[in-house]
Amino acid sequence: MTVEARFSRSPDGAIWTRGGPAYPFFTRYLSAFDRVRVLARVADVPRRDDGAKRVDGAGVEVWPVPCYIGPAQYLARRAAVVRAVRAAAEDGDTVVLRVPSPLGSLLAASRERAGLPYAVEVVGDPYDVFAPGVIRHPLRPLLRQRETARLRRQCRNAVGAAYVTDRYLQARYPARTGAVTAAYSSIELPAEAYRDGPRRPDPGRQGHTLVSVGTLEQMYKGVDTLVEALARLVATGLALRLVHVGEGRCRPRLERLAERLGVADRVVLTGALPAGAEVRHRLDEADLFVMPSRTEGLPKALIEAMARGLPAVGTAVGGIPELLPPDDLVPPDDPESLAGSIRQFLTDPARMAAASARNLGRAADFADEPLARRRDVFYHALRTAGAGAGTRSERLYG
Structure with a gap:
């Protein structure tokens, strides 16, 4: 699975986060899959930050992408980023992209060129992110048009689409006919x-x-x-x-x-x-x-x-x-x-x-139990859909 988070890696190889999703978040996918590989930006640090939480653990591994912040660093490291993304998933893996996401878009394009399936979890709206008054950028109108069209295409191409809203994102970014669909928040409320x-x-x-x-x-x-x-x-x-x-x-x-x-x-x-x-x-x-x-x-x-x-x-x-x-x-x-x-x-x-x-x-x-039920139904359906498309592995890549 792809996530737009920046993790840190301590000298012992452990992966940490301060504000992003941590290990318990990714274990939710283990209800249907044996292993989870998380594709994310990772920066090496001399020691873990105070208050940081562990990301990797039993059943959850992190596939590191060279860390970048902003367009300039991305362009400078793009070749290495693309290589890491393309190497992350094998043909038989079930791929879940949390979108909108630059990393998710790179992996989606790679899967599409190879004729391989993927699913999406839609967690945001680029049409609003690039709306007037939200960001200041000379290319804002072009970015808004391009990213909105990209997310619509990804939802149309995905074998499954889950949304964090009940109606709003579904109306703007509809899934294709016959796709597995679901609505659930990513929130964790113990x-x-x-x-x-x-x-x-x-x-x-x-x-x-x-x-x-x-x-x-x-x-x-x-x-x-x-x-x-x-x-x-x-x-x-x-x-x-x-x-x-x-x-x-x-x-x-x-x-x-x-x-x-x-x-x-x-x-x-x-x-x-x-x-x-x-x-x-x-x-x-x-x-x-x-x-x-x-x-x-x-x-x-x-x-x-x-x-x-x-x-x-x-x-x-x-x-x-x-x-x-x-x-x-x-x-x-x-x-x-x-x-x-x-x-x-x-x-x-x-x-x-x-x-x-x-x-x-x-x-x-939005308590844990009702949300977990919705997610589990979706993940198990993805596993079945993936198997129908030739999936052999029981790993989930997001």
């Missing part, structure tokens, strides 16, 4: 990720905390819109602060924006935090989760917040409307509407309580 019961807001509380979670590598999470909305609310006298969990190269830009709007003292950027207890602690300290994204698939961060019983405001993009009701949605890139929705929530304890109960109930759909 029992401890769920709050015991809904929240009961305190009507007399004066100050409130907003929380958002997401990468700051690009601006597609819309945190700049949220900072602008925060400034509007603070200007009206609302006692409010924002905590954002996430790191990336756009952080200085956000810090400058908060300073210019006079809310730097009300914005806390935690940087990257280990998944699990530390993120849940930040969620539990907040009153309202805000997802002002310009693009999304089915956002894991929102589901995790809902599992903590947090009321939430989100934008009407991607798979967010599959999680939140219309009254809790606002247009993207609209700080005025976002500020208005936040104010309505924070000044209405009854609405906060109702949203907490509703979100907690919806998050139960």
Whole structure:
């Protein structure tokens, strides 16, 4: 299987990750296959990072691709990357590509030229990723057209297609007739990720905390819109602060924006935090989760917040409307509407309580057991479909 993650390899040969999928994630494929080979970028390091989690283990191996960051490094190392990708899968292997993905596209093209099958797990939407305002690049319109067409072709050619949404991605990137299809999120929510019961807001509380979670590598999470909305609310006298969990190269830009709007003292950027207890602690300290994204698939961060019983405001993009009701949605890139929705929530304890109960109930759909059942049916169907196409091995390459 291909993943768009960057792993590190310590001198003893072990593979590690700080923020990407770790060993338990890949063991889910072992329900149907004997071995899993993970195709990913790997960089050698002198020692493992503090807090890093092991990726490889019993039944799971990592096939290293030369590590690159950004288009310039990719072009410089492209020949070595292509060689590694082509050598990763044998003719009889079942290949699963988590797309959109540069590595996945390279392997898909290789399989297509050889007349060999592959399946896809669609986890994002390039049409939205390359939308205006999401990234700044002179070739953005061309990239949007090319990558969208590429993903549509991959879904049409795949013997199986799974989607992280129930409807949204399926409508834009339909599978071919007769293909094995499924819908399930990639999220991992153990029992401890769920709050015991809904929240009961305190009507007399004066100050409130907003929380958002997401990468700051690009601006597609819309945190700049949220900072602008925060400034509007603070200007009206609302006692409010924002905590954002996430790191990336756009952080200085956000810090400058908060300073210019006079809310730097009300914005806390935690940087990257280990998944699990530390993120849940930040969620539990907040009153309202805000997802002002310009693009999304089915956002894991929102589901995790809902599992903590947090009321939430989100934008009407991607798979967010599959999680939140219309009254809790606002247009993207609209700080005025976002500020208005936040104010309505924070000044209405009854609405906060109702949203907490509703979100907690919806998050139960993403517990480990129901998702595992859907995935297992898909993986076993892929194994059968692969065998029908001449697959001899019982390995799964993603």
